[in-house]
Amino acid sequence: MITRPSRDGAAVRPGASPRVRARVLALSAVPLVVLLAVVGLAPLPYSVARPGQTTDVLGSDRGGEVISISGASVRETSGQLRMAAIQATGPQVAVRVGEVIDGWSRTDRAVMPKDAVFPAGLSDAEIARHNLADMKSSQHAATAAALALLGKDPGRVKVKLALDGVGGPSAGLMFSLGIVDKLDGDGSGGDLTGGRSIAGTGTIDADGTVGAVGGAALKTQAARRDGASVFLVPKAECAQVRPAPAGLRLVPVTTLKGAVQALRALAKGGAVPSC
Missing domain, CATH: 1.10.287 (Helix Hairpins)
Incomplete structure (x- = not known):
């Protein structure tokens, strides 16, 4: 048949x-x-990220100051300088196809290859140590950049940075700005923040160069959620963060000096670049 x-x-x-x-x-x-x-x-080789915490580097964290300075007079500050973070599923967490599809369909989620978020081949504990080392390196660079900008002697002025629960180098810019605000403000007796809640992200080199980071768009959402009205973003990532959440002004920066100049102009009602 x-x-x-x-x-x-x-x-x-x-x-x-x-x-x-x-x-x-x-x-x-x-x-x-x-x-x-x-x-x-079946688990997929992706990590799903969402807006994470923001922390005011001019304030305190777990009972202690985020930025402590000795060897120089420190100003009383108003306003906030908030570093923003993302929260991503860990390398050992099984991400299923449903979560990936859901993440692709939402603006408050980002689906990224795990290797783009975490160093490949490391355990959770090893990644935590790696991120902590990146954070410590970033803190040293942030201190060096801020003191160099202000012409302060790093042999006399000692800065201690303490922020638990956050790893990686992306808080470098905000650490530097916090040091500048505590030591010099806007340079004319006022606050660098102008009393506003300023948020931002970006790595920092010892020479003051601001570098790009991951998850900037999610960080703008975290910043606005926590009350920020201005967000400092590495200029190379402007396209990634547009459109900004309603009520959040995006200010592109490439150097610490440029970021300080932008905040000083903003505090005085002057012209400020935008994404």
């Missing part, structure tokens, strides 16, 4: 009854259902 394949690959006899055809189609659909179930349950 000659049979012809149906569209799904099952063999159906010519002239078979509708009931037989239905049984064949149902049986041929079983492997597809099983395949979809396996795909749905």
